[in-house]
Each structure stands twice: as C-alpha cells, then as structure tokens.
Amino acid sequence: MSQDSGLSHQNFDDYCAQKAGPPGSSVYYALRQAPVARQPLLTALFALRGELEQTVKETSDPAIGRTKLAWWQQELGALATGRPSHPVSLALAAHGADIGTEAGTLEALVAGFEMDLNQARYLDFANLRGYIEKVGGAFAGAVARVTAREPERAGEWAPPLGNGLMLAQLVQELGNDARHGRIYIPIDELQRHQVTAADLINRKYSAEFSELMRFQTSRARDALQAALAGIPASERKTQRTLRAQSAMALALLDEIERDGYQILHQQIALTPIRKLWIAWRAARAR
Structure with a gap:
C-alpha cells in the first residue's frame, strides 16, 4: 500500500483531487470556494477521509478492513514524524507545515x-x-482550522457543522447503506416509527417510513442551520468550504423531501450546475 516518496507535487495533488471529490461532486465545488493557496491542503484532508471511507465501505471482509485501517494508523504516525509514503499523506506533509498538530484529529477519524x-x-x-x-x-x-482567523478556537464552533453534514449524508445514503448491511437510524427510532431494518433493506415504502424520514430530515436540517448560525461573524468569510457544503446539503434535504423520501431504491442528487450555483452563492453570502 505504500507509495514511492519521490512522487511529484502534481502527481500526489492529482491523486488527492480525484480521491477527495471528482468534478461534479459536492466536495469538488465546496473546495473551490476556499482561497486558492489553501485548496491543496483542504483537498488532501478530504482525500484522506475518502480513503478511509472507501476502505470500510468497499471492503466486504472486516478483517481486511481492520488491516487497512491499521496501516493508515501507522502511516499517520509516519506523517507526524516526517516519514509519509502514501500520496495523500505526502500531500498533507507538503501543504500543511503544521499538520502534526492535527495528529489526534486524524487518529479520531480513523477510529x-x-x-x-x-x-x-x-x-x-x-x-x-x-x-x-x-x-x-x-x-x-x-x-x-486550515482557513480560520483563529484556528485555536475552531473546535468551539466547527464540529457541529461536521455533525450536521454527517446527519444529512446518512439521510441521502440510507438506501445504499442498508443494502450493504449498515443502518445508521437508531434502533429505538425505528421502533418508535414502526419501521424495521428489513423494511429498509427490502426497499419497503410506507406512511410510517415517510414519518421516520421526516424526522431524520428535520433533525439534519435543524443541526445544519444551528451550526451555520453558530459560526462567529469574524469567521464567516474564512469558512467558505464548510458553508458551501452545508448549503448543498440543505438543498439536497429539501429535494429528498420534495421527492417523498424515495431514497431506498435510488440516491437523489443535485445537478452539477445547481451545486456550482449553490456553493458559489453560499460562500459569498454575508
């Protein structure tokens, strides 16, 4: 899994760009709202997340998945000590002079x-x-923290944005996740709405499912809106990437709702041109 450390900047930057979010993806448009000088580091961070997510979601054998994640833990340790080998960690080292300060965060991501x-x-x-x-x-x-005026304080207001984005992602990917045996809707909430895991896996739509998804969608939307409101005024201009991501996620939740939560048999998505417009507008809103 290790890579030749002699890779050029262009090579590992290109690798990260494809892994983080290819053209047309929400991440692609969100990254392009950041200052040009900070885009390579942000892209590398999203590429790392993409590597880890792909490892667990495209590996059928949990033992193999654990082996790959253990390798990533070792690689992050090597990154912290200046000995990276993978294209993503090479990019993180090249563009993040103080990337070592994020060691705990990146380890939490793997965990x-x-x-x-x-x-x-x-x-x-x-x-x-x-x-x-x-x-x-x-x-x-x-x-x-990559673009914040006061990065040491980002931990006070940024995590709720990430939590809201994850809640929105879990709604969007519910059907695909269920088909792969992963159900992120808590058991007690399924029971309260009289929906079973088998209903989700077998793509069974019902009035009860619609009520369940109305609750899930509202929770994700409320979390995102509260998190956006919680960004300090002094940081609003610095957080164009997260704000663009959040705006696209909110628009997608609205689309899912308008479509009657038909997400068990398909993945509803925004068109690239709509993503571009939403991201651009959100990043420049006051």
Whole structure:
C-alpha cells in the first residue's frame, strides 16, 4: 500500500483531487470556494477521509478492513514524524507545515471509520453520536482550522457543522447503506416509527417510513442551520468550504423531501450546475 516518496507535487495533488471529490461532486465545488493557496491542503484532508471511507465501505471482509485501517494508523504516525509514503499523506506533509498538530484529529477519524467494521446498528442516538462526532465533527474542525482567523478556537464552533453534514449524508445514503448491511437510524427510532431494518433493506415504502424520514430530515436540517448560525461573524468569510457544503446539503434535504423520501431504491442528487450555483452563492453570502 505504500507509495514511492519521490512522487511529484502534481502527481500526489492529482491523486488527492480525484480521491477527495471528482468534478461534479459536492466536495469538488465546496473546495473551490476556499482561497486558492489553501485548496491543496483542504483537498488532501478530504482525500484522506475518502480513503478511509472507501476502505470500510468497499471492503466486504472486516478483517481486511481492520488491516487497512491499521496501516493508515501507522502511516499517520509516519506523517507526524516526517516519514509519509502514501500520496495523500505526502500531500498533507507538503501543504500543511503544521499538520502534526492535527495528529489526534486524524487518529479520531480513523477510529470513527473503524466503528463501521465493528457495528452496523446503533441502539439510540446517543450511541450514534459517538460515530458522527468522529467522522463528522472532528473532521470539520480540521477543515475549519486550515482557513480560520483563529484556528485555536475552531473546535468551539466547527464540529457541529461536521455533525450536521454527517446527519444529512446518512439521510441521502440510507438506501445504499442498508443494502450493504449498515443502518445508521437508531434502533429505538425505528421502533418508535414502526419501521424495521428489513423494511429498509427490502426497499419497503410506507406512511410510517415517510414519518421516520421526516424526522431524520428535520433533525439534519435543524443541526445544519444551528451550526451555520453558530459560526462567529469574524469567521464567516474564512469558512467558505464548510458553508458551501452545508448549503448543498440543505438543498439536497429539501429535494429528498420534495421527492417523498424515495431514497431506498435510488440516491437523489443535485445537478452539477445547481451545486456550482449553490456553493458559489453560499460562500459569498454575508
């Protein structure tokens, strides 16, 4: 899995760009709202998240997945000591002079995705929150610090943005996740709405499912709106990437709602031109 450390900047930057978010993706448009000088580091961070997510979601054997994540833990240790070998960690080292300060955050990200290999159900929202805070909140903190005026304070307001983005992602990807045996809606919420895991896996739509998704969508929307309102006035201009991501996520939740939550058999998405417009407008809003 290790790579030739003699790779050129262009090579590992190109690799990261494809892994983070290819043209047309929401991440692609969100990254382009950041200052040009900071885009390579942000792209590398999103590429790392993409590598980890792909490892757990495209590996059918949990043992293999754990081996790959253990390798990433070692690679992040090598990154912290100046000995990276993978294109993503080479990019992080090249563009983030102080990337070592994010070691704890990046390790939390790996630990969060490892949870996907250890459990596919969550008893209640308090249980699910631990997962969301690692793969969503902690990551958003790292993203925010790249461009923040006061990076040392980003941990106070950025994690809720990441948590909201994860809640929105879990709504969008519900059908695909269920088909792969992962159900992120807490068991007690399924029971309260009289929807079973088998209903989700077998793509069974019902009035009860619609009510369940109305609740899930509202929670994600409320979380995102509250998190956006919580960005300090002094940081609003610095957080164009997270604000663009959030705006696209909110628009997609609205689209899912308008379509009657038909997400078990398909993945609803915004068109690239709409993503471009929403991201551009959100990044420049006061």
